Structure formats: C-alpha cells, structure tokens
Amino acid sequence: MLFKNKKAGAFVAVATAAALLLTGCAGGNSDAGGESGGSEGGASITFLPKNLGNPYFDASRTGGQAAAAEFGGEFNEVGPTEATPDAQVSFINTATQQGVDAIAVAANDPQAICDALNEARDNDVKVITFDSDTNPECRDMFINQADAAGIAKAQVDMIAEQIGDEGQIAILSAAANATNQNTWIDLMLEDIEANHPNIEVVETVYGDDDDQTSFDKTAALLQTYPELKGIVSPTTVGIAAAARYLSTSDAKGEIALTGLGSPGQMREYIEDGTVTEFALWNPEELGYLTAYAANALVAGEITGAEGDTFEAGDLGSYTVGADSTVVLGEPYRFNAENIAEFDF
Amino acid sequence: MSAVATQTSSLRPIAEYDRPLWQRLFATREMAIIGLLVVVVIVATAIVPNFGSKITLTYLLMDMFPVLIMALPMTAIIVTGEIDLSVASVVGFASVLTGVLTQAGVPFGLTIILAIAAGLIAGFINGILVTAVGLPSLAVTIGTLALYRGLAIGLLGTTAVTDFPQFWTDLAKAKLGSSGIPASVLIFVVLAVVFILMLHFTKFGRGIYSIGLSPEAARFSGVNVERTKLVLFVLSGAVAALAGVYYTLRYGSARGDNATGMEMQVIAAVLLGGVSIFGGRGALHGVIAGVLLIGVLGSALRLANVGADVINIITGVLLILAVISSSVFAAVREKAGGRKRRLAGMPAAKPENS
Numbered sequence: 001m002l003f004k005n006k007k008a009g010a011f012v013a014v015a016t017a018a019a020l021l022l023t024g025c026a027g028g029n030s031d032a033g034g035e036s037g038g039s040e041g042g043a044s045i046t047f048l049p050k051n052l053g054n055p056y057f058d059a060s061r062t063g064g065q066a067a068a069a070e071f072g073g074e075f076n077e078v079g080p081t082e083a084t085p086d087a088q089v090s091f092i093n094t095a096t097q098q099g100v101d102a103i104a105v106a107a108n109d110p111q112a113i114c115d116a117l118n119e120a121r122d123n124d125v126k127v128i129t130f131d132s133d134t135n136p137e138c139r140d141m142f143i144n145q146a147d148a149a150g151i152a153k154a155q156v157d158m159i160a161e162q163i164g165d166e167g168q169i170a171i172l173s174a175a176a177n178a179t180n181q182n183t184w185i186d187l188m189l190e191d192i193e194a195n196h197p198n199i200e201v202v203e204t205v206y207g208d209d210d211d212q213t214s215f216d217k218t219a220a221l222l223q224t225y226p227e228l229k230g231i232v233s234p235t236t237v238g239i240a241a242a243a244r245y246l247s248t249s250d251a252k253g254e255i256a257l258t259g260l261g262s263p264g265q266m267r268e269y270i271e272d273g274t275v276t277e278f279a280l281w282n283p284e285e286l287g288y289l290t291a292y293a294a295n296a297l298v299a300g301e302i303t304g305a306e307g308d309t310f311e312a313g314d315l316g317s318y319t320v321g322a323d324s325t326v327v328l329g330e331p332y333r334f335n336a337e338n339i340a341e342f343d344f
Numbered sequence: 345m346s347a348v349a350t351q352t353s354s355l356r357p358i359a360e361y362d363r364p365l366w367q368r369l370f371a372t373r374e375m376a377i378i379g380l381l382v383v384v385v386i387v388a389t390a391i392v393p394n395f396g397s398k399i400t401l402t403y404l405l406m407d408m409f410p411v412l413i414m415a416l417p418m419t420a421i422i423v424t425g426e427i428d429l430s431v432a433s434v435v436g437f438a439s440v441l442t443g444v445l446t447q448a449g450v451p452f453g454l455t456i457i458l459a460i461a462a463g464l465i466a467g468f469i470n471g472i473l474v475t476a477v478g479l480p481s482l483a484v485t486i487g488t489l490a491l492y493r494g495l496a497i498g499l500l501g502t503t504a505v506t507d508f509p510q511f512w513t514d515l516a517k518a519k520l521g522s523s524g525i526p527a528s529v530l531i532f533v534v535l536a537v538v539f540i541l542m543l544h545f546t547k548f549g550r551g552i553y554s555i556g557l558s559p560e561a562a563r564f565s566g567v568n569v570e571r572t573k574l575v576l577f578v579l580s581g582a583v584a585a586l587a588g589v590y591y592t593l594r595y596g597s598a599r600g601d602n603a604t605g606m607e608m609q610v611i612a613a614v615l616l617g618g619v620s621i622f623g624g625r626g627a628l629h630g631v632i633a634g635v636l637l638i639g640v641l642g643s644a645l646r647l648a649n650v651g652a653d654v655i656n657i658i659t660g661v662l663l664i665l666a667v668i669s670s671s672v673f674a675a676v677r678e679k680a681g682g683r684k685r686r687l688a689g690m691p692a693a694k695p696e697n698s
Contacts, residue, residue: 052651076649085504086595086602093403094646097394111506112597115513123399 042073043101043126043298045291048091050106050132051083055264055344056283057106060130063287064104070313071295076100085109092116095125102126102294104143107134114138126297130290131283133325140297141304142325143290145281148180151234152187154279154331155259156196159230162256162276166198167229170221172242172259174209174235184234202228207238214241222251233259239278243269263334263342270339282332283344289315289328373618374630377666381637388644395644398524406517406594408639409528410435410587410603412632414610415617416539417580419631422614423543424555424573425623426474426481431584432606433492434466436599438588440496443505443598452512460585466492467581471574481577489607497600505598516593528590535583540628548572556623612663613638621667637662 047064049057061077068075078094080087085108095103096119103120107113107129117127117138130143159169171188173181185204192199202225207214214237221228233239239261246252252274261278269275292312293302302308304324312318318326334342389396414431421428438459445455466488473484518527543549551567563569592598617634619626638659645655 078646078649078651081652082601082604084599084601085506085597086591086599089595090403090407090646093407094643097397097400097403097647099394109504109506109597112504112595115517115596 042068042071043295044074045076045102045104045294045298046091046095046098046100047075047077047079047287047290048088048095048103048105049077049079050088050108052077052079052081054083056262057131059283059342059344060106060287060290063284063289064291065287066284067288067291067295067313071292073101073291073295075291083108085112088113089116092120096120096123099123100125101298102128104128104130104290104294105134105139106131108132110134126294128290128294128297130286136323140324141293141320142323143286143293144325144327145283145286146329146331147327148183149187150327150330151260151279152184153191154333155184155232155234156188156191158258158277158279158333159232159256160196160199162258163199163229165196168200168202168225168227169230169232170202170225170228171204172214172217172221172231172233172235172238173204173206174238176206178209178235181234188232188234207233207235207241209235209237211237211241214238215245218242218245219249222249222255228255230256230258233257233261236260236262236265236280239275240265240269243274247272247274260331261334262344263339264344266334267339270334270336277333277335279331279333281328282342285315285332286328288313289318289326293318293326372627372630374627374633377617377630377637378633381633381640384637384640384644388640392644392648395647400643400647402519402524402526404639404643405529406526407643408635409526409532409594410591410606411609411613411639412532412635413535413583414580414587414606415613415631415635416535416628417576417583418610418614419617419619419626419628420539420543420549420552421481421573421576421580422611422619422621423552423623423626424576425559426573426576427485427611427621428467428470428481428577428580429485429607429611430466430470430488430492431580431587431610432603432608433489433496434463434581434584435588435591435603435606436496436601437466437492437499438463438585439592439598439602440500440505440600442508442589442592444499446508446598447505452509456589459589460582463581463583463585463588464578465581466585467578468574470581471577474577475570475574493600493604496602500598500600506596508593508596513593513596516590531586536628536632543628548575552576553624556620556625609638612659616663616666618666 045064045068047061049060051057057079064077065075078091080091088105088108092103092105092113093116103117103125105113105117105127110133114134117134121127121140127139128141128143129139131145133139133142133144136142163169171185173185189201192201203221205217205221207217218231218241221231231242233242239257239259242257243266246255246257247269257275258278260280262280266275266278289312292315293310296302296310297304302310302320304320306320306322306324308320309317320326394400418428418431441459441462442455445458446452450458470481470485470488473479474481516528519525520527520529543552551562551572554562554565554567555569555572559569588603591603595602613635614626614631615621616637617626617631619631641658641662642655645658
C-alpha cells in the first residue's frame with residue numbers, strides 16, 4: 001500500500017509540475033516583457049471581450065494589437081468562452097492580480113462586473129469599456145462604436161446614393177419597440193425630410209429581428225408597393241433576410257437594399273450583386289482606438305474628463321465627450337471592394 | 345450493535361491496522377494530494393509572477409468557496425456509491441430565486457432562508473427519487489440537472505438581476521482584518537468541521553462508508569440505507585443553495601446560467617481528493633486538498649496567461665491520472681504476485697502479522 005501510494009503520488013506530482021513549468025514559463029516570459037514595457041514604452045493592456053471565438057471581437061483584438069505594436073505597449077487578450085458577466089469577473093480579478101496598466105472590457109452586464117472593475121481601479125488599473133458600456137461610475141472611459149446621429153445619416157446617405165436621391169423607400173426594422181432602431185428611424189426620417197425632399201418613406205415594417213418574419217415582410221413590401229425603389233434595414237437580421245429574399249426574386253438589382261449588416265452574413269449578397277453597400281462600425285478600428293485611449297489614460301495624458309483630447313495613431317485626434325465617452329466616428333461602409341477583408 | 349460497528353469498521357479499506365501508525369497517517373492518497381498541493385503552491389509562487397500576493401489568496405478562496413462547500417456533501421454522497429450531478433443547477437436556481445425575491449422587495453435575510461429552503465426541497469426530490477422510487481442517482485440527477493436549470497432560466501428568462509443590498513454584497517466579499525482571507529472561509533470551516541465529525545466520527549458516518557462497500561451488508565447490519573441517502577441528498581441541495589446565494593452576491597448577478605458546469609469541478613475535486621467513484625472509500629481532508637489543488641492550478645495558470653481551455657485540459661489530465669493511478673498500481677501489484685488482500689466485495693482479511 002505504501003509502495004503504491006508513493007508511486008502514484010510521485011507520478012501525479014511530476015506530471016503536474018512538468019505541465020506547470022512548461023506553461024508557467026511561457027506565461028512568465030510575456031509578463032516580464034510587459035513590466036519593462038510599462039516603463040519604457042506604452043502601457044500593458046488586457047482586452048476582455050464578451051467572449052472568445054467571436055469574429056467580431058477577433059477583429060477588435062486585431063486592432064488593439066496593431067495599436068499596441070505602434071505605441072510599444074504590451075497587448076494581451078483573455079476572455080470567457082460564454083458571454084456571461086460572472087465569467088468575466090474572474091478575468092478582471094486575474095488582471096488585477098497581474099497588475100496590468102489597463103483593462104479594456106466589453107461588458108456582459110452593466111452592473112454585475114462593477115465591483116470587480118472598481119477593485120481593479122483601487123489597485124491602480126485603468127478601466128476602459130468598449131462596445132458595451134458598464135454604469136459610468138465603474139470605468140474611466142467608454143469607447144462608443146457610433147452615435148445615433150451618425151448611424152442614421154450614413155444609412156440615409158447610402159440609400160440616397162443608390163436610388164439617385166428620389167423615389168419610394170421602405171424601412172424594415174427590428175421589433176416595434178426596439179429602442180435603438182426607433183431612435184435611428186426617427187433621426188433618419190428627420191434627415192430625409194430636411195435634406196432629401198424627393199425621397200418618400202412609404203412604410204416602416206417590423207420583422208421582430210426574426211429571420212422568417214423579416215423575409216415575409218420584405219415579400220409583402222414588394223407586393224404592396226410596385227414602385228418601391230429601395231429598402232433600408234437598420235438591423236443585421238433584417239438586412240440579411242431581405243437580401244436573401246431579393247437575391248432570389250425578380251427585383252434583384254432593381255430594388256436597392258442597405259442598412260446595418262454584418263459583413264460575414266452579407267458577403268454573398270454583395271458578391272452576387274443584390275446589395276451594393278451597407279454599413280456597420282468597424283470593430284478593428286474600435287479595438288485600435290480603445291488601445292490608444294487606454295495608453296493615453298495610463299500615460300496620464302488624459303483623465304477621461306470631458307474635453308480631453310488624445311491622438312489615436314492612424315485614426316487621428318479624438319476628444320472625450322460627455323460621460324467620459326469617446327465616439328469612434330462614422331459607421332464604416334462595406335462594399336464589393338473591402339468586404340473580403342472582414343469575417344465577423 | 346457494537347459487534348456491527350466492529351464489523352463495518354474492519355470493512356473500511358482505509359484503516360489497515362497491519363501497517364505502522366505513521367504509514368497509516370502519512371502514506372495515503374490523501375497525503376499524496378496534500379503533498380502535491382504544497383508542491384504546486386511552492387512552484388507557482390516561485391515561477392508565476394504575482395502568484396504569491398495577498399490578493400491572489402483572497403480571490404482564490406472567494407472563487408473556490410462554492411466548490412469547497414459543495415464538495416463536503418458530495419464526498420459523502422459519492423462514498424455511498426451515489427452521485428449528485430444537479431448541484432450546479434441548484435446553485436443557478438437558488439441564485440435566480442435570490443434575484444427574483446430581492447427584486448420583489450423581500451428582506452434579504454428572509455431571501456437567504458427561502459433560497460436554502462428551495463435547495464432543501466430540490467435535494468429532497470433527488471433523494472426521494474433515488475431512495476423511494478429506487479432509480480439510479482446518475483439518471484435522476486441528470487434529469488434534475490436539466491430540470492432545475494430549466495426552472496432557473498424560465499424564472500428569469502435571459503435577463504439578470506444585478507441590484508443587491510450593498511450590505512450583503514460587501515459581507516460576501518469581506519475579509520478577515522488585513523489578512524486577505526475572505527470572511528466566507530469561516531462558513532466553510534464551520535461546515536467542514538460538521539461534515540468531518542459526521543463522516544468520520546459518528547455511527548451515521550460509518551453507515552455511509554458501509555453503504556458504499558456493500559448496500560446489502562449495510563442493510564443487514566442495521567444501517568438505514570434509504571434514510572441515510574435521503575439525508576445526504578437533502579444536505580447537498582441545501583449547501584448548493586447556500587453556494588448559490590454566495591455566488592449571486594460575489595458576482596453581483598442572478599442569472600439562470602450562473603455556475604453552469606460547476607458540478608464537474610465539484611466532482612473532479614472530490615475524486616482528485618482520493619474518494620473512490622465506486623463508493624466506500626475516501627476522506628474529507630483529501631477532498632479539501634483536491635478542491636484547493638484545482639483552484640491553485642487554475643489561479644496560477646490564469647496568472648500566467650494560460651487560456652481556459654488549457655486549464656481544463658490540465659485539470660482533466662490530472663483527474664484521470666489520479667483516478668487511474670490507483671487501479672494501475674493495483675494491477676501492477678497483482679501481476680507481480682503481491683499480497684492479494686483486497687478482492688472486490690470481500691472483507692479485508694484479518695491482519696496477518698500484528
């Protein structure tokens with residue numbers, strides 16, 4: 001019995017120690033780089049997206065890495081496999097223990113991760129949110145991907161270009177009470193009324209962010225309005241469903257379709273000519289700007305107060321707005337020329 | 345009755361009185377795990393930056409608290425040869441209930457009592473299905489794993505309750521003075537003492553071991569097998585609910601999917617701690633070391649920027665090694681013509697030479 005246990009224990013111990021040494025050394029090296037990087041060049045920044053393996057956040061990581069390489073900081077990305085706030089807490093805690101300079105987090109819940117973020121700030125870690133904000137008192141800054149006015153204007157501009165600034169259009173929205181979509185639609189209607197007098201918005205229909213409902217509503221729109229020249233769908237589900245309908249109907253290429261879509265879903269419709277151009281923010285630029293903002297915070301160039309300005313590499317100069325929020329800028333337009341570069 | 349007690353205790357393979365005292369105390373699987381824990385802590389402190397800090401200890405104990413307390417009743421259940429796979433779902437259900445009741449304006453003290461009561465009921469349902477209906481616990485608790493999780497998600501949908509009384513969230517994260525040790529450890533210590541006394545120093549505890557070795561023999565020797573198992577499942581449900589309340593406060597969020605998959609951490613820790621999955625064998629000091637070992641490994645690897653997937657792989661490999669090592673070495677001994685004292689289902693032979 002003694003013999004057996006000694007051997008069993010020794011075997012397990014050796015195996016674990018080996019595993020730990022192998023992995024521990026790899027981690028130790030990169031960390032050492034971070035500490036020296038903090039004093040010489042840029043900040044050490046840990047990105048914590050909502051979850052890993054999400055093409056959207058893979059793109060923001062690419063941007064963050066590029067920025068960190070430019071300002072000589074150390075970049076690291078960690079994250080849970082499931083997009084839950086409790087899973088994010090452990091990663092925030094770990095970053096706090098590691099004493100990184102800044103954490104950039106896309107919050108899975110505005111309130112739940114607050115205590116963990118504030119503990120991090122108590123330990124001299126700067127906290128930036130991007131993509132999805134927490135309550136303002138839990139972070140130093142928020143990098144917003146786009147503001148409502150910019151999103152509305154980009155969609156109106158695109159549809160006006162695509163239909164020659166005149167004719168009937170319809171809007172295919174998400175649910176009737178979807179806050180974001182309703183805000184954008186109101187702004188779009190104001191913009192059209194003021195700047196595009198020859199465009200008539202005949203109806204706003206609601207696909208409830210359901211693929212089949214959106215598909216059916218598109219079919220109904222084409223039946224009801226034979227003169228229809230364009231459809232704007234400010235929701236990724238709606239635009240994809242409408243594109244799927246149009247791509248197999250006679251109206252393909254005849255009726256313009258634009259709005260907010262994800263390049264991964266829309267690629268085939270851009271390539272087959274159903275859709276000319278649509279918009280969304282560029283998550284790569286979002287990551288890039290987030291990393292630069294974090295670096296500026298760590299360096300003490302800015303404190304996150306309204307009116308602070310900082311340089312963000314290729315993206316130029318940014319000014320901090322109300323609630324310590326920085327807006328990335330105009331939505332990014334995807335078309336046949338650039339769609340191949342994106343896979344989220 | 346004393347004859348019965350003597351009989352059951354000689355059935356326990358952990359007490360082999362033909363070996364000298366120091367061997368019985370130190371050359372055990374439990375001590376191997378404790379030793380491994382010490383080695384890992386020393387290695388991690390030496391090579392992982394920031395591991396040896398106070399804040400690491402704080403977070404480690406806070407993270408592991410739910411697993412630590414749930415491993416206590418789980419040990420007893422596995423020793424009887426049963427298993428409770430529904431514990432993480434009970435955590436989730438208790439967490440959601442905590443959130444819903446808080447939202448409804450119920451005083452938090454009462455909320456805790458109600459959540460634990462719900463855990464008692466959940467455990468009671470498991471226990472009744474296993475004992476009165478006579479179904480295998482593996483099947484029953486896979487069913488209730490889905491059932492309780494479903495109830496949790498159904499109750500709150502995809503939303504989360506994130507607003508809890510500051511007093512209670514602070515309490516859940518409170519530390520003992522400036523030591524960095526979370527105050528919740530006190531709850532664990534109390535529970536651990538209770539379970540250690542119950543499992544290792546009472547007749548009820550000896551009954552638990554004898555059920556694991558042979559339910560029939562245990563029944564004939566006067567152990568109330570059904571009642572014992574029922575009590576253990578109820579305890580498991582209650583402790584899981586307590587873990588659920590803690591989890592909610594610690595992470596400030598009541599969601600239906602809270603603690604998904606945590607049952608695997610609990611069971612892994614129990615098996616790593618030297619408890620036999622076939623029942624009848626194991627001790628709580630090994631289990632506690634097993635939980636801490638998994639926690640320390642995870643913490644050290646996370647600090648070294650190792651991803652969650654790799655951490656799972658390492659924990660999994662460690663677990664498999666721990667589980668198979670005993671049978672492999674037993675087989676080796678058998679082949680080498682060693683002492684074949686313990687054949688399956690047979691009581692240990694009288695000590696040959698004491």
